[in-house]
Amino acid sequence: MNSLTLIRPDDWHLHLRDGDALKAVLPDTARRFGRAIVMPNLKPPVRTVEDAAAYRERILAALPAGLNFEPLMTLYLTDVTPPEEIAKVKDSGFVKALKLYPAGATTNSDAGVTDVNKVLPTLAAMAELGIPLLVHGEVTDPAIDVFDREAVFIDRVMKPLLDKLPDLKVVFEHITTQQAAHFVWCAGERVGATITAHHLLMNRNALFTGGIRPHHYCLPVLKREVHREALLEVAISGNPRFFLGTDSAPHGKSTKEAACGCAGMYTAHAGIELYAEAFDAAGALDRLEGFASRFGPLFYGLPANADTITLTRETVEVPASLPYAGGDTLVPLRAGETVGWKLAD
Numbered sequence: 001m002n003s004l005t006l007i008r009p010d011d012w013h014l015h016l017r018d019g020d021a022l023k024a025v026l027p028d029t030a031r032r033f034g035r036a037i038v039m040p041n042l043k044p045p046v047r048t049v050e051d052a053a054a055y056r057e058r059i060l061a062a063l064p065a066g067l068n069f070e071p072l073m074t075l076y077l078t079d080v081t082p083p084e085e086i087a088k089v090k091d092s093g094f095v096k097a098l099k100l101y102p103a104g105a106t107t108n109s110d111a112g113v114t115d116v117n118k119v120l121p122t123l124a125a126m127a128e129l130g131i132p133l134l135v136h137g138e139v140t141d142p143a144i145d146v147f148d149r150e151a152v153f154i155d156r157v158m159k160p161l162l163d164k165l166p167d168l169k170v171v172f173e174h175i176t177t178q179q180a181a182h183f184v185w186c187a188g189e190r191v192g193a194t195i196t197a198h199h200l201l202m203n204r205n206a207l208f209t210g211g212i213r214p215h216h217y218c219l220p221v222l223k224r225e226v227h228r229e230a231l232l233e234v235a236i237s238g239n240p241r242f243f244l245g246t247d248s249a250p251h252g253k254s255t256k257e258a259a260c261g262c263a264g265m266y267t268a269h270a271g272i273e274l275y276a277e278a279f280d281a282a283g284a285l286d287r288l289e290g291f292a293s294r295f296g297p298l299f300y301g302l303p304a305n306a307d308t309i310t311l312t313r314e315t316v317e318v319p320a321s322l323p324y325a326g327g328d329t330l331v332p333l334r335a336g337e338t339v340g341w342k343l344a345d
């Protein structure tokens with residue numbers, strides 16, 4: 001198969017940042033995806049429906065003419081997000097979920113939740129109104145090995161939370177381990193998961209190929225090959241509770257190539273093409289449309305997009321860097337290398 005036409009996909013986990021960075025990265029996503037769940041970890045975070053309305057307007061204003069793209073907004077859950085905000089979320093129509101960052105777990109998570117038990121009334125309001133909770137699922141306990149933080153999160157936080165709130169819908173974001181894949185597989189209808197292309201394509205060796213590779217550093221960090229294989233298995237399985245979320249997370253080159261480099265990979269420039277590579281390598285191109293275009297809308301209770309995109313099997317060169325913001329550039333995944341699929345114009 002050298003050409004593949006799909007219902008236009010959506011990205012269920014995306015960082016668009018703000019200001020000039022937003023202007024620089026948004027076209028890459030909007031050319032490929034119909035909608036995206038936009039992460040709220042700005043500085044300061046998107047905490048209220050009012051914040052989200054303003055951010056949404058900035059996104060729409062940054063959208064190049066002729067591109068149809070719908071940002072689906074999220075709120076950043078803090079220890080003090082009041083239950084009353086959830087009714088406003090429901091009424092807004094454009095805020096689709098709240099995001100749980102364990103405080104200190106990842107980029108801009110300082111204002112995150114210190115203990116989920118502090119926000120139970122707010123989570124209960126979400127369960128009641130059918131608003132999903134999106135979870136960065138890693139414990140922050142420094143005693144836990146960085147490669148084990150996701151697996152430990154399942155036992156310490158995820159399972160007790162789901163037991164306490166049997167009606168809460170949860171998306172386990174950017175899963176990276178066989179434990180998370182297995183957990184979600186067995187968790188029942190109200191639990192979904194997003195999977196990035198980079199976790200389907202690379203294992204942790206990619207962090208050290210020929211030297212330390214800061215552009216392959218993200219959170220949760222890449223894992224062993226057995227985990228990559230487990231993620232691929234569920235991604236191509238046709239199970240509708242696993243769907244596409246790129247977690248494209250731009251950081252300027254100078255903040256990645258640094259003594260203490262930021263976590264996050266920029267993948268939006270090939271946001272669907274990289275998944276085509278992963279599915280193709282697994283002989284499962286026929287499963288890509290479900291994963292990329294049908295299952296996310298199904299979980300969120302939205303219709304699939306009405307139009308299509310076409311990908312062709314062609315070698316595309318990726319620039320060494322892309323324009324970004326603040327005088328800095330952006331180093332995309334595969335910079336100076338190639339991607340094996342091309343988005344038709």
Ligand SMILES: NC(=O)N[C@@H](CC(=O)O)C(=O)O
Pocket residue numbers: 015041106107136217218219220247249250263264265
């Ligand atoms: N994935 C990352 O490594 N970084 C994300 C935050 C996140 O999704 O955890 C970012 O905002 O840069």
Ligand SMILES: [Zn+2]
Pocket residue numbers: 106136173174219220
């Ligand atoms: Zn995260």
Ligand SMILES: [Zn+2]
Pocket residue numbers: 013014015039247249
């Ligand atoms: Zn993310």
